[in-house]
Amino acid sequence: MLLDPLTGYPFRTAPHDRLTERRDDQDFLDQAWADPASRVLVIRDGNLATEQSGQSLPTIKPSEAPVGERLLLGEVGGEVYFVVIAGDDLQADAANPARFEGLRHLAGVLDAPQAALAAHAVALSGWHARHPRCAVCGSVTQVAQAGATRRCPQCSATHFPRTDPAVIMLVTDDEDRCLLGHNATRAGRWFSTLAGFLEPGETLEQAVAREVLEESGVVVGEATYAGSQPWPFPSSLMVAFFAHATSTDISVDGVEITEARWFTRDEVARQVPAGELILPTTVSIAGALLTRWYGEALPARVAPRS
Ligand SMILES: [Zn+2]
Known part of the structure; x- marks a missing residue:
């Protein structure tokens, strides 16, 4: 028996185009990062940078993004989105908002497209943070495919995000x-x-x-x-x-x-x-x-x- 799907909860609607076919296209990734129309979410310790209101994600250009691992999220509304994993030493200034919020809070306040991006960013960056080493040989692995996987330089194993x-x-x-x-x-x-x-x-x-x-x-x-x-x-x-x-x-x-x-x-x-x-x-x-x-x-x- 099939039911009408449940409604009225976050992360269900308005998914972004994850651009899966572009993850190995370095020219595209370089151009997207150089494009001032692209957007960057900033995450630190699993929490996302927000506007001062805490109700929405800030509009940060790639040129304003802090130093950190860069992961491709996808495209929505014609804009390419990345998330950058910032270090604990990230200092607040005009370009880097001081306020960070967890996804439990954000799920209740973001609009549907931002909520979908936020869930993707938190899930993906959290996986990278918890899986720095190869499960086969123990070597330190490297981000691959614009963040969609990690690859082991020693044994060539590819590791996929875990759900x-x-x-x-x-x-x-x-x-x-x-x-x-x-x-x-x-x-x-x-x-x-x-x-x-x-x-x-x-x-x-x-x-x-x-x-x-x-x-x-x-x-x-x-x-x-x-x-x-x-x-x-x-x-x-x-x-x-x-x-x-x-x-x-x-x-x-x-x-x-x-x-x-x-x-x-x-x-x-x-x-x-x-x-x-x-x-x-x-x-x-x-x-x-x-x-x-x-x-x-x-x-x-x-x-x-x-
Ligand atoms: Zn390995």
Whole structure:
């Protein structure tokens, strides 16, 4: 069964042209870098330079970019975009804005094309930072293909950016209640959809069933694909499903998930405004899964009167 894709979450629309056919074209890359119409994002420690408002990415020409590894992102609106990985010693001046923000913040405020560029820049630069050496022979590798790969000068191995698929699923029962879990790393009354990483040799549907059983004790049958979201913290792809439970008894693992419960829509409508239940924001695909189940925008918490 195919569903209408989930909507209303970042990184889903307005992708840039990644110019995959240009990555080995040094003349094109040199011309693009010399073109004052090209644009450069600046990243430092995984955070992107923003305008002073923190609400958008600054317009920096290649000539204004700091020194650092240069990676090609692609083209949008006729402009070629690069990201430069700046060192910790980057000093703030007129050309290099002082404000840097993480992608979790930016995902909620950037427009769709900038959000797509930001996700690409964070995911790609983060991979380069964490994979400086060859996994085959241990030598220090070099950036290749305008940043799309790394190549080993010793054994000639090519290394591709890593993406770790994870499943995230909204489980419902025969009464159309939804199953939410409280993660041990979260405070208070925070509940969200269950999620977990795909294991080697496993299908996505198998991962859905395994993770739900491990985390909640609930058995699920059919799982239906609902959409996906890049989640570069540091390198995940969240693959979302709706899954139907064939059992309802709950037994949490007590380690990753310390509590799991079935929620009706009425309980969500009552408990969220009262502050008794805190749900994920619409920045993550979990919020989109919950919104689809709920049938309308999720209720907001009403601040208590002081
Ligand atoms: Zn090697």
